Amino acid sequence: MADCLSAPTPGCPKILVSDRDCPVKGPEGDNDRRFMKDKNYRSRIGALLWISRIGHPEIAYQVNALARVAHNPGPAHWDASTRLVRYLKGARHLALTLSRGSSKRPFRLCGYSDADWPPDYAGYYGNYRSTTGWCFAVGRSLLS
Numbered sequence: 414m415a416d417c418l419s420a421p422t423p424g425c426p427k428i429l430v431s432d433r434d435c436p437v438k439g440p441e442g443d444n445d446r447r448f449m450k451d452k453n454y455r456s457r458i459g460a461l462l463w464i465s466r467i468g469h470p471e472i473a474y475q476v477n478a479l480a481r482v483a484h485n486p487g488p489a490h491w492d493a494s495t496r497l498v499r500y501l502k503g504a505r506h507l508a509l510t511l512s513r514g515s516s517k518r519p520f521r522l523c524g525y526s527d528a529d530w531p532p533d534y535a536g537y538y539g540n541y542r543s544t545t546g547w548c549f550a551v552g553r554s555l556l557s
Contacts, residue, residue, distance in 0.1 A: 419503025420496050423475045430478040434489035445487045454486045457494050464501065468508060470557065472497060474546060524549040 424430070436442035436449070458480050465473040475497055482490050526547040549557045 414495075414498055414502065417499050417502060420499035421503070423472045423497050423500045424493060425496065428493075430475070430482065430490060430493050432482060434487050435482055435485040436487045442487075448488050449486055449491065452486075452491055454491060454494065455483050457498075458483055461494065461497060469501065469504065470548070470555065471504075472500070474544075477544070520552045522549065522551055 436445035458476065461472065461476045462480060465476045475493070479486075479490055479494050479497070524547065526545065528545040547557070548555060
């Protein structure tokens with residue numbers, strides 16, 4: 414995908430990845446399973462998880478959602494992971510940077526976290542899994 418067009422966002426707005434896009438059992442899901450047969454989905458998701466941990470935390474939520482369906486991915490999941498790769502192509506110039514503090518503004522550790530509990534999350538997705546996220550910064554520099 415070295416020559417692909419870049420995408421402006423990691424995912425499509427208002428389109429969420431879920432178990433609902435997995436191929437169904439039986440003959441109805443044969444076309445989806447055939448499409449995914451030669452795709453190296455788990456390897457791609459593993460690489461994206463690594464990238465989200467070391468340099469692009471903005472893709473962590475989308476990669477996490479894609480990893481949840483690695484047991485039975487479908488064409489919609491493959492398309493979503495392809496969009497994520499296209500986003501990373503356009504975001505190559507973005508990086509986490511550390512800046513020095515000043516004597517007027519010393520380093521300060523600041524953290525934020527959020528979670529969505531299963532009853533709220535499962536109403537739409539039906540998988541009863543909690544989702545959490547966090548960010549930690551020292552001064553104005555994002556660490557995690």
